[in-house]
Amino acid sequence: MSIAIVVEEKLRTDISVSELQIVNESHMHSGPAADSHFKLVLVSDDFAGKRLVQRHQMIYKILAQELQTPIHALSMHLYTQEEWSKKNGEVMASPACKGGSKS
Template identity: 85%
Template sequence: MSIAIVVEDKLRADINVSELQIANESHMHSGPATDSHFKLVLVSDDFAGKRLVQRHQMIYKILAAELQSPIHALAMHLYTEEEWARKNGKVMPSPTCQGGSKS
């Protein structure tokens, strides 16, 4: 089973998801890893009243095993439904990696 599917299954089991996007961005980074760098966009009213750090902590707890290995980096964009509507359902594209052999 792919890491993205595992992540999706775990998040959907623990959070009331309105919108979920998981992008494998490993190809944008140095090294041979193919399932190590991900971008997560998650919209849930479970985030209402929570500061950004608290939202991140929720995800860290759910994905603790995957963040030990194989996930090396996880860009998180976490919104309530109201915040997502104000953003018109858009997030900034991830920057190209400048580390390792890419620089």
């Protein structure tokens, strides 16, 4: 089973999901990478009243095992339904990897 499917199943089980996008961005990594770099866009009213760090902690807890391995990088964009509506469903594009200390 792909990592993206595992992530989706875990999130949908533990959080009330209005919108969920899991984008494999491994191809943007400067070195060899496969199924290890992801962008997560998650809209849930479970985030209401929570600061950004609390939202991230929720996701870290749910995906603790996957964040040990095989996920190397996870860009998280976490919104309530109201915040998502204000953004018109738009999320910034991820930058290409510069290779860590190579840049």
